[in-house]
Amino acid sequence: MDWNQVTHGLLAALGIGLLIGAVRERQHGTTRTLQAGVRTHALLALMGAVAMLLGLPAFLVALLAAAALAWTSYRISAADDPGLTGEITMLTTVLLGGLALEQPALAAALGVVVAILLWAKAPLARLSREVxxxxxxxxxxxxxxxALVVLPMLPSEAVDPWGVLVPYKLWQIVVLVMGTGMLGHVALRAVGARWGLPVAGFFSGFASSTASVAGFGRSSRAAPALVPPSASAALLANLASLLLFAAVIGTTSPALLRASAWPLLAGALVLLGFAALGLRHVPDEAVPETSTAKAFQLQHALMIAVAIAAVLLVSEGLRQLFGQAGALVGATVAALGELHAAAASIASLTTSGGLELAQARWGVIALLASASLAKSVLAFLSGGARYGGIVSVGLGGMVVGAAAVAWLVG
Known part of the structure; x- marks a missing residue:
C-alpha cells in the first residue's frame, strides 16, 4: 500500500468536502432547511475515502448509509424545501471522497465543478426561466x-460513383452553420443594443453574409447616419463568412486550408480594418432587423448542404470533361451565388487529387473575388451609392490583400 497516495487521497477528499460544505453553508446557513453543512460534507467525503480504502463492499455500505441519511434529511425538510439538491449533493460528496483515493486530481476537479453548480443556483435558475x-x-x-444523433449515423464513405459526395462531411457543414448561428445569437443577446449593430453584423454573416449586406443596406437607406456603421456591420458579416469559408475548406481539405492560411488571414485583417473605420462612432439606435428570434435557420443550413452537393457534382463533371481548368471555372461561377458550396467543391477536388494544391489556392482567391463582386453589386442596389461604395471598397481590399499575400508566399 502506497501511504503517500493514501494521504494525498484523504487530503483531497477532505478538501472536497470542505469546499462543497462551505458553499452549502453560505447558501443555506441562515435558514432552517440546511441539514448538511461544512462539517457534515467533510465527514461524508472522508467516510467515502476511508470506505474505499477498506474495500468495495465497505464503500457500498457507506453509500447506502449516506442514502439513508439523505432520505431522512429530505423527509424533515420537504415541507420547507421540496428540492433534492442537498440530498443529491450528500451522495455526490461520498462518491467524490471514494474517487479521491484512486484519482485525487479528477475528484478535486469534479468537486470544484459541483461547488460551482451549487453556487450558481440563482444565475442558472434565471438563465433557464427568464433569459x-x-x-x-x-x-x-x-x-x-x-450533432449527436444524426451525424454519427451517416456514412463516412462517398455514395456517388465519382467519390465526391460524403454524407458525413456534408452534414458536418450543416451542423457547423447551425452551431455558429447559435453562438452568434447567444452573443447578440449578451451584449445588448449598444454594440448590437456590429455584433449582429458579425454573427449574421455565419448564416448568410449576402442577406446581411442586403439587410444592412435597406436599414441604412432609412437612416443616413447609420450608413458607415451599417456598412461596417456588412463587412463584419463578410468577415464571419470568411471564417466559415475557412472552416468549410478545413473540414474538407486541411492541406488546402494550411496552404491558404496566410492569404485568408490577410483578407480577414483588411476586412477588419475597413470595418473598424465605420465603428468609431456607433449611434445608440436599436439593432437593425437583421437578427431574428430563431438562433439559426435549419432550412438555410440544409440549402447550403444541397448547394454544396450540387456544386461538387457539377465541378467534378466539368473536371472530367475539361480538366482542372473546368473545375475551377465551375466553382468560380457557383461562388457568385453560394461561396461556401464552391469552397467545398474546390477543397473536395483537392483532397481527391483532382486539383493541384497551388492551383486550388488561387482557386480560393478566385472564389473570394467572384463572391465579392456579387455582394458589391447587391450593396449598391440595396443601400445606395455611399453604402455600396464603402462595402465594395472593403470587399475589394480583402481580395487584393489575399491575392498579394498569395503571390508573395508563392
Missing amino acids: ITDQEVRDALLLAAC
Whole structure:
C-alpha cells in the first residue's frame, strides 16, 4: 500500500468536502432547511475515502448509509424545501471522497465543478426561466439532435460513383452553420443594443453574409447616419463568412486550408480594418432587423448542404470533361451565388487529387473575388451609392490583400 497516495487521497477528499460544505453553508446557513453543512460534507467525503480504502463492499455500505441519511434529511425538510439538491449533493460528496483515493486530481476537479453548480443556483435558475426563451431551447435541442444523433449515423464513405459526395462531411457543414448561428445569437443577446449593430453584423454573416449586406443596406437607406456603421456591420458579416469559408475548406481539405492560411488571414485583417473605420462612432439606435428570434435557420443550413452537393457534382463533371481548368471555372461561377458550396467543391477536388494544391489556392482567391463582386453589386442596389461604395471598397481590399499575400508566399 502506497501511504503517500493514501494521504494525498484523504487530503483531497477532505478538501472536497470542505469546499462543497462551505458553499452549502453560505447558501443555506441562515435558514432552517440546511441539514448538511461544512462539517457534515467533510465527514461524508472522508467516510467515502476511508470506505474505499477498506474495500468495495465497505464503500457500498457507506453509500447506502449516506442514502439513508439523505432520505431522512429530505423527509424533515420537504415541507420547507421540496428540492433534492442537498440530498443529491450528500451522495455526490461520498462518491467524490471514494474517487479521491484512486484519482485525487479528477475528484478535486469534479468537486470544484459541483461547488460551482451549487453556487450558481440563482444565475442558472434565471438563465433557464427568464433569459432563455422557448424558441432558443427548441433550437438548442435541434442542434444537439443534428450533432449527436444524426451525424454519427451517416456514412463516412462517398455514395456517388465519382467519390465526391460524403454524407458525413456534408452534414458536418450543416451542423457547423447551425452551431455558429447559435453562438452568434447567444452573443447578440449578451451584449445588448449598444454594440448590437456590429455584433449582429458579425454573427449574421455565419448564416448568410449576402442577406446581411442586403439587410444592412435597406436599414441604412432609412437612416443616413447609420450608413458607415451599417456598412461596417456588412463587412463584419463578410468577415464571419470568411471564417466559415475557412472552416468549410478545413473540414474538407486541411492541406488546402494550411496552404491558404496566410492569404485568408490577410483578407480577414483588411476586412477588419475597413470595418473598424465605420465603428468609431456607433449611434445608440436599436439593432437593425437583421437578427431574428430563431438562433439559426435549419432550412438555410440544409440549402447550403444541397448547394454544396450540387456544386461538387457539377465541378467534378466539368473536371472530367475539361480538366482542372473546368473545375475551377465551375466553382468560380457557383461562388457568385453560394461561396461556401464552391469552397467545398474546390477543397473536395483537392483532397481527391483532382486539383493541384497551388492551383486550388488561387482557386480560393478566385472564389473570394467572384463572391465579392456579387455582394458589391447587391450593396449598391440595396443601400445606395455611399453604402455600396464603402462595402465594395472593403470587399475589394480583402481580395487584393489575399491575392498579394498569395503571390508573395508563392
